[in-house]
């Protein structure tokens with residue numbers, strides 16, 4: 770059962786809407802019946818809305834896994850920064866010696882490495898990594 774929204778000012782008043790991140794949603798049947806404490810329901814709903822999950826269990830699993838993904842992305846970005854520094858050193862040394870910035874046969878090796886491991890998207894990823902490291906060719 771749902772009840773149409775109206776803005777709430779008193780958090781104990783029913784059946785006004787519940788605010789979720791500044792937005793309003795309809796009150797659920799269990800909230801209207803008072804079978805769950807209001808704050809627990811609000812937290813639980815926010816949890817599932819944030820993750821797109823349909824249960825608290827899935828929402829918790831997703832939140833935990835997202836933290837690990839954020840940590841992995843942080844490391845990937847750190848590794849990319851390290852790669853950019855190494856690549857710049859090579860490019861500077863080559864240019865200082867009278868050579869060119871770009872070395873195509875080496876780039877093909879890099880692209881093959883990525884596509885061998887990751888398939889077609891690996892090619893696109895390698896191109897992006899190369900662009901980050903030596904600019905647009």
Ligand SMILES: C=C(O[C@@H]1C=C(C(=O)O)C=C[C@H]1O)C(=O)O
Nearest residue numbers: 856859870871872875876902903
């Ligand atoms: C770093 C180099 O210079 C450039 C950058 C590359 C890279 O970032 O992997 C690869 C080939 C070159 O275009 C290199 O020759 O190894």
